[in-house]
Amino acid sequence: MLKKLKLIFLLALISGSPVFAQKQSGTETDAQKQKRMEWWTDSRFGMFIHFGLYSGAARHEWVKHNEHLSNEQYQKYFDQFNPDYFDPTKWAKEAKAAGMKYMVMTTKHHEGFCLFDSKYTDYKSTNTGAKRDLVREYVNAVRAQGLKVGFYYSLLDWHHPDYTMDDAHPLVQVDTSQANYDRLNKGRDMAKYRQYMRNQLTELLTNYGKIDVLWLDWSWDKKGQRRGRGKGAKDWGSVELLKLVRKLQPGIIVNNRLDLNEYKDGADFETPEQVSTAELAKYHGKTWETCQTFSGSWGYYRDENTWKTHRQLLDLLITSVSNGGNLILNVGPTARGEFDYRATRALDSLATWMHANNRAIYNCTFAPDTYKVPENDKLTYNAKTKRLYVHLYDYPAGGTITLPGYAGKIKYAAFLNDASELLYKPSATNPDDLILTLPAKKPLYEIPVVELTLN
Template sequence: MNLKKLSLLLLLMVITGTTFAQKSIGNETDAQKKKRMEWWTDGRFGMFIHWGLYSGAARHEWVKHNEKIDNAGYQKYFDQFNPDSFDPKKWAKTAKVAGMKYAVLTTKHHEGFCLFDSKYTDYKATNTAAKRDLVREYVNAYRAEGLKVGFYYSLLDWHHPNYTIDDIHPQSPADKSDASYERMNKGRDMAKYRQYMRNQITELLTNYGKIDIIWLDFSFPRKDGHGKGKDDWGSVELIKLIRKLQPGIIIDNRLNLEEYKDGADFETPEQVGTDELAKYRGKTWETCQTFSGSWGYYRDENTWKTHRQLLDLLITSVSNGGNLILNVGPTARGEFDYRATRALDSMAYWMHANNRAIYNCTYAPDTYKVPENDKLTYNAKTKKLYVHLYYYPQGGTVTLPGYAGKIKYAAFLNDASELLYKPSPGNPDDLILTLPAKKPQYEIPVVELTLQ
């Protein structure tokens, strides 16, 4: 095509709003993808588990990076790792009672330590005092509770001798010069590390049965060349391998494959505020969040979210068409932190009564305006609209703006008790919902509206 014809084509595309088709790695249709991911979009709520040697340090999962610890200095955490209280059946039951539908465990985090029995490394749980394949026990326990099973695998590896030192490596040079990086990386070979990574991912996706999700974390390409992206990981070939081994698996978006339509299955806004989640409406996404300010166990960290904040994360995620995966960082003995257990118990109490407003739900159609101070979730299959009462009115009424003629029954979701409503004297298009003086014993009660 000559330059003149190309210019005319580009002008036509601007005028009509047409874009070039995005490249694809595979040949899955949109309908096939929707079907493959249906259980995930219906479930809405999952458990993340960050567990590794850093639990022994108990001061953030990036402790090796933050304190510039080398492999020799970090060895003590491997030598002392002995999770004698690890009971994955208890973990799984806790997740299920909390209303979670799936879980994702860190099989290997950036520190390079493997919780599974890999034949490609000695740096694994079976060579510690644990003497167990902790991943296999996790898989068996969560499957037994009917939960979907996912693996997290770090693309980074601060222990492997062939993983090249980059800008966020614990041994990153202070002066950041090309010469310093070149000197420190002498003898290291990313091609060998890529093969190591492929071998381990192959183990994870062949030795543990059906795996429902894989989280690969993370890419950080840099203009100065001291980061890592798709070429460093061999991302295109890696995603082909994953799809071949586990055709039904769901893959996160951290392989740096944004140029491909099927380079990821979902977006992953991390630790963002609830106000930011609205911009993801209409996309396929999951926000990953911690109970506190750390993913790994952090004994002295105290910025723990309140029950209301956790509920707000869940409700706001669903009201914008997304999922929430909440993280637990078990202790070095293999137990959930008491603060995490307390938070999960509070979620369990609310979810037992109100999970219909979460499962199979999404954002409401635009024809339903959001009542003041509240949030809406919507189930298209059952024709139910859910009003999450963030602020229980002292006056005992809630205005449903423009809802006249649109609903046929109203009730509290927690006990199915009827709530009466009538047209607004000031505006016949609005309905006035009457609430009892006593608020139900839930931080955020839910009203279930059966639609016409």
């Protein structure tokens, strides 16, 4: 019997299937979770904000790590921090115009600087030239625009005196020897840092009203943890931390970076980061949100020029929804507290497309298998309204597209942007197919959308 159990366990490991039921830290049912998550899965589109002292350096949010800077060397960015153009109302209006339904802002990134008035540290915005609780202003602005409010909080902290060394810490990038780790860790107490996190998350989740999303970032994989140079659930006290979060904000939605994969309720959604659109198909049918930047950096990076085109951004959004997921796009404001002109330009282009085509995004997901995807295009689907959306990636020069196997399945076709009718007829070569006729002139949208009303 023991040999048989070992064989079952080995086969399960090979296949990736769970051997036993996952643990559960709470009592929420699947139906309750689905209801709690409903607004989020219907929204499909959000904005990330990465803002901190690194905005002054303007050369990547990991500048402290990349340049191996000590707290003393990094202090100049704290001393200079004074975002005189900080106006989260303007941010929220731009996000709303672009069709985003929720926002998530860094309250503390890996550098350890807090944008809120925490009583557990002096390393905060109220002690800079800003003299303001920037998180409070953000919350009020986002809520006033009718958007959902999200917080990002870094589990890493490169400033706190009790945070122990790991392979991401700035002070071990030059000397990775165990002797250097031991020297730097002398006097540090991770238990004190865990309490610090609990205290700050308690502040964030009690002092600012209802918070809809919490992004906690991040844990090493098991290999990194086994090396002794990375952190995971035990280091963060993740089980108790998540229980605290859910106690303080019962309706909150939490991401998957606490290293609680063995718990069924250890996370609400997966977070593929900066992946290609081709990779998103792997998450089809799961609950997920891909986090992406407009350019190659999360924080403001003045001289970084790999900005995504309008078409690339639309492809990310459409592909996310067509695989049943969300997209959260990141802006890194400048040190003066405003969006870079390139970010504003990208948001404006999204606003134009979303104004005309948002019905193909909100409340949508992947299409049922009975609807084949027309060649070179992508589909999204709204089960409540029985609408199928064809995203025309390659507008046909011949003026027609084939809807494979759609005969008898639709009763009306129109462009979504203006609701103008499109005519269709059975294919002469295959009666199961429909031939949809399109005007010679493409609508003034990078990727036009056809709305099909289903029978």
